[in-house]
Amino acid sequence: MPELPEVETVVRSLAPYITGQTILAAEIRLPRIFKGASPIGRSIRSVSRHGKFILLALAPTGFLTVHLGMTGKLRWNAAREKHTHAIFTLTNGELTYTDARTFGGMESSEALPERVAKLGPDALAIPLSDFLERLRARKDQIKSRLLNQLFVRGVGNIYADEALFRAGIHPKSRTVSKKRALLLHTAMQEVLGEAVAARGSSISDYVDAENQRGSFQNQHRVYGRTGEPCVDCGTPIRRIVIAQRSSHYCPKCQRR
DNA sequence: ATCGGTACCTGCACGC
DNA sequence: TGCGTGCAGGTACCGA
Numbered sequence: 274m275p276e277l278p279e280v281e282t283v284v285r286s287l288a289p290y291i292t293g294q295t296i297l298a299a300e301i302r303l304p305r306i307f308k309g310a311s312p313i314g315r316s317i318r319s320v321s322r323h324g325k326f327i328l329l330a331l332a333p334t335g336f337l338t339v340h341l342g343m344t345g346k347l348r349w350n351a352a353r354e355k356h357t358h359a360i361f362t363l364t365n366g367e368l369t370y371t372d373a374r375t376f377g378g379m380e381s382s383e384a385l386p387e388r389v390a391k392l393g394p395d396a397l398a399i400p401l402s403d404f405l406e407r408l409r410a411r412k413d414q415i416k417s418r419l420l421n422q423l424f425v426r427g428v429g430n431i432y433a434d435e436a437l438f439r440a441g442i443h444p445k446s447r448t449v450s451k452k453r454a455l456l457l458h459t460a461m462q463e464v465l466g467e468a469v470a471a472r473g474s475s476i477s478d479y480v481d482a483e484n485q486r487g488s489f490q491n492q493h494r495v496y497g498r499t500g501e502p503c504v505d506c507g508t509p510i511r512r513i514v515i516a517q518r519s520s521h522y523c524p525k526c527q528r529r
Numbered sequence: 530a531t532c533g534g535t536a537c538c539t540g541c542a543c544g545c
Numbered sequence: 546t547g548c549g550t551g552c553a554g555g556t557a558c559c560g561a
Contacts, residue, residue: 275554325555343555344539356539374538376555388557413532422556429554476554477541496554517534519552 275341277427278468280325287482288320290349294363303358309381324426335383342377344478396427404458416444417516431496434521436461438495443529444520495521
C-alpha cells in the first residue's frame with residue numbers, strides 16, 4: 274500500500290496527536306509484528322519519515338521504527354478491528370497498528386536499525402547530480418532500480434510506473450540517456466510531490482492516521498490502467514511483469 | 530558483489 | 546454456493 278506519499282501523509286496526520294505524549298501501555302496481540310524492548314515509559318519526541326519507514330524518536334533515547342508493508346495502518350483513536358495487532362495507550366488516547374497481510378511491523382531499538390539507516394537518499398530530496406551518479410552505478414532494469422531502496426528510498430510500484438511514464442522511459446531499459454535521466458529526476462520528484470499534495474493514493478486499504486483516504490489514485494496515468502488509452506497518445510496501456518511486480522506503461526510513449 | 534527469484538500473509542475478484 | 550486461480554501499495558533472504 275504505502276509508498277513515500279502515503280507514509281508522509283501518515284506522519285503529518287499523526288504527529289500533532291502523539292508528539293510529546295508518553296507511552297503508558299503496549300498491547301501486542303500478534304507478537305511477530307513487534308521486535309525489540311518494550312517502549313513503555315518513553316515519551317515520543319518526534320515523528321518523521323525515512324523513505325517508507327515511520328520513525329518515532331523516543332525520549333530519553335531510542336526509536337520505534339514502523340513499516341506499513343502492504344496493508345498496514347497506523348491510526349489515532351481508531352476502532353479495534355480483526356487485524357489490529359498492536360495498541361499503544363498514550364497520555365491522551367490510543368495509537369493502533371492494523372495490518373491484514375502482516376508484511377509490515379515495528380521495531381523498538383536504541384539506535385536506528387542498520388537495515389534502515391543504510392538505505393539510499395530520499396527520493397524527494399536527492400539532488401540531480403547524486404541521482405545521475407547513482408543511476409550510472411547500476412545496470413539492472415530501470416524499474417527495478419527505482420524499486421530498490423538502496424538506490425533511492427521511498428519509491429514503490431505505483432510511483433515508479435508513473436515517473437517512468439512521465440519521463441518517457443521503458444521500464445525494462447538498462448541504460449538511460451542523459452536527457453531521459455534528467456527528465457526522470459524531475460518526473461520522480463514531481464509525481465511524488467503531487468501525490469503528497471493529494472494525500473496519497475488509496476486503491477483499497479490505504480488511509481492516514483485519521484482514517485482518511487487519499488485521492489491521487491484519480492490522477493494515475495498508467496498504474497492500474499491496463500488496456501485503457503494512454504492520456505498522451507491513445508495507445509492502450511500495457512502490463513508486463515518486472516521483478517515479480519506489475520509494470521504499466523505506454524508502448525508508444527515509452528520506447529526501449 | 531550485484532542480480533534475479535522466492536517466501537512471507539490475507540482478502541478479494543473472477544471464471545467455472 | 547463453493548472452489549480454484551491470480552492479483553494486491555513491500556521487504557528479506559537465498560543461491561548463482
